[in-house]
Amino acid sequence: MKYLNKTPIKYLASLFAITLLLSACSNSQNSPIPKAGSNTHTGGSGSGSGQHHGGQGGSKGQGNNNGYYDGQFGKGGSGSTGGKNTVLLNQKIIYFTYDSAQISAEGMDILAAHAHYLSAHPNKQVRLEGHADERGSREYNVALSLDRAIAAERVLNLKGANANIRTIPYGEEMPAVLGHDESAWNKNRRVEIVY
Amino acid sequence: MKKHLLRFILLITTLLISSNSYAVLEIEITGHTNTGIKIMIAPFSGSKIIEADLRRSGRFILVDPQKANQTLSLGGNLQSAALQASGAEYLIVGQQSNGLSIEILDIADGHRMAGYRIPVLSNSRRIAHKAADSIFEKLTRIRGAFDTRIAYVTASGDVKRPSYRLIVADSDGHNPKTILSSRKPILSPTWSPNAENLAYVSYESDEPAIYIQNLRSGSKRKISSRVGMNNAPAWSPDGSRIAMSLSINGKPNIFVQSVNGGSLTPITNSSAIDTEPAWTSDGHSIIFTSNRSGKPQLYRVSASGGKASRVTFGGSYNSDASVVGNKIALVRQRGSAFNIAIKDLGTGDDRVLSNGRLDESPSLAPNGTMVIYGSHAQGRGVLAVASDNGTAKQILYSQSGDVRDPAWSPYLR
Structure with a gap:
């Protein structure tokens, strides 16, 4: 069973900074912040330098807001862009609003980063695992989660991913977070990028 | 909510091997009717099962046989004055002896309306369910559906890595038997019209596929494992075809496939989500969910x-x-809640039957008088059974995990 993928702690701070930045530009419902607590056991020794690195990534993201959103990252190949790309590559989950398969702006950025990586690594097998929150009917949610996975697949292909991609719809069967409230639902409406 | 509960909890202690104990469901009656046919059931072996069946139909008021102030036996003398004073309209007397014999008596004039003899069956509870079916049909003129079964899915064990089980039980939750166990999700069980097979979706091969499993032999075969989605199987009333939702063109659409694995017929071709097909009883139409208008609504094709x-x-x-017939049970959003409603296409009646937050997966009994659905209670998934008139309700729950995705069987042969 796949739940929230583990993110190395050294990227947590940068993830957090960028997520905050993105949240400022969109509905907070669309931008669940991954819980740091679930990742604490993934690598304690690196956490000191990781915090530092993350802080840098975050501040650069802030300083280059427009570039971030117009899809310019990954083209320049400068040090700072590479850093952001790495940060985005470590985001393996994109989130959705209720009963929607529309990819958010941050989802676009995450998928573009993965597409860029995959275009350079053409033999990767990619699974896009779609999920829905528990509201509404069970089988409709499977179809909705397929729509989400296919929307993500389309973006990966449009952005140049050259990979064998499979879409797997799980509906509401495998929640990332247990619970029956808005905060749990926000984290469960998602596509996980697995490769 | 709690104060409305009748203190009527039955712990099921049917013959279960210990490894099957997770499958035990407890039953809680949460609603009862104060209108309906007043019936007294004399005590005999199986009479409590008949009482419970009639009660959950929402059409009967059970009158305590103590109120008759006499011994009530099949063929015995009855004092009609005391019976009439009890308020009951009908009396059921019965006796188990190499099967079950019952009689329905009209208390107003004491005449014997009907008598039935139900032969011995290996599942002894079925004898009482068959008796309840006979009584129900005689007094309501609707075929009884107590002697039927339900299929449902449980998820138990480690919440992060649950064990899924597909279980078949009697319609009142007794005699549960696991027919499939998996570490991967199982969903959408659907019965063949002869009640001998189930089709369902299982992720056991890592990706969703539709299987057919024979309940007697346990043998199963995969009938659809196309790329993307294999979703929401529904067996045609003639038993020859299965409707399903597939994503062959990248969008979920309804298809019909022959049970023997033959041709695949596209039924819908929309760029929206089309899923959850359900056959009309005559087999001529399919009612399905589509969000082609923006939000999920039911359509007929x-x-x-x-x-x-x-x-x-x-x-x-x-x-x-x-x-079932003109009745459609469905999931309806009301404000932030999802509830079960029954819409009658014949009369235009439209009634919401449930009041949970997250009710789903309605499945009508084959006579349309009751609906079983998935609900939540105390933070876990439970099954609920409601009468179509909204008066009677009971909850079936497991101490060891979530119960969900019920499917009511057709009539048994």
Whole structure:
């Protein structure tokens, strides 16, 4: 069973900074912040330098807001862009609003980063695992989660991913977070990028 | 909510091997009717099962046989004055002896309305369910559906890595038997019209596929494992075909496939989500969920395909039809809650039957008088059974995990 993928702690701070930045530009419902607590056991020794690195990534993201959103990252190949790309590559989950398969702006950025990586690594097998929150009917949610996975697949292909991609719809069967409230639902409406 | 509960909890202690104990369901009656046919059932072996059946139909008021102030036996003398004073309209007397014999007596004039003899069956509870079916049909003129079964899914064990089980039980939750165990999700069980097979979706091969499993032999075969989605199987009333939702063109659409694995017929061709097909009883049409208008609503299409017409208009979310005759049970969003409603296409009656937050997966009994659905209670998934008139309700729950995705069987042969 796949739940929230583990993110190395050294990227947590940068993830957090960028997520905050993105949240400022969109509905907070669309931008669940991954819980740091679930990742604490993934690598304690690196956490000191990781915090530092993350802080840098975050501040650069802030300083280059427009570039971030117009899809310019990954083209320049400068040090700072590479850093952001790495940060985005470590985001393996994109989130959705209720009963929607529309990819958010941050989802676009995450998928573009993965597409860029995959275009350079053409033999990767990619699974896009779609999920829905528990509201509404069970089988409709499977179809909705397929729509989400296919929307993500389309973006990966449009952005140049050259990979064998499979879409797997799980509906509401495998929640990332247990619970029956808005905060749990926000984290469960998602596509996980697995490769 | 709690104070409305009748203190009527039955712990099921049917013959279960210990490894099957997770499958035990407890039953809680949460609603009862104060209108209906007043009936007294004399005590005999199996009479409590008959009482419980009639009670959950929402059409009977059970009168305590103590109120008759006499011994009530099959063939015995009855004092009609005391019986009439009890308020009951009908009396059931019975006796088990190499099967069950029962009689229905009209208390007003004491005449014997009907008598039935039910032979011995290996599942002894079925004898009482058959008796309840006979009584129900005689007094309501509707065929009884107590001697039927339910299929449902449980998820138990480690919440992060649950064990899924597909279980078949009697319609009142007794005699549960696991027919499939898996570490991967199982969903959408659907019965063959002869009640001998189930089709369902299982992720056991890592990706969703539709299987058919024979309940007697346990043997199963995969009938659809196409790329993307294999979703929402529904068996045609003639038993020859299965409707399902597939993503062959990248969008979930309804297809019909022959049970023997032959040809695949496209039924819908929309760029929206089309899923949750349900056959009408005559097999001529399929009612399905589509969000082609923006939000999920029910539509109807010929079982050979063509143009679909919209069935539901009220509300922002109507989905997951279960169809018996003119009745459609469905999921409806009301405010932030999802509830079960029954819409009658014949009379136009439209009634919400449930009041949970997250009710789903309605499945009508084959006579349309009751609906079983998935609900939540105390933070876990439970099954609920409601009478179609909304008066009687009971909850079936497991101490060891979630119970969900119920499917009521057709009539047993």
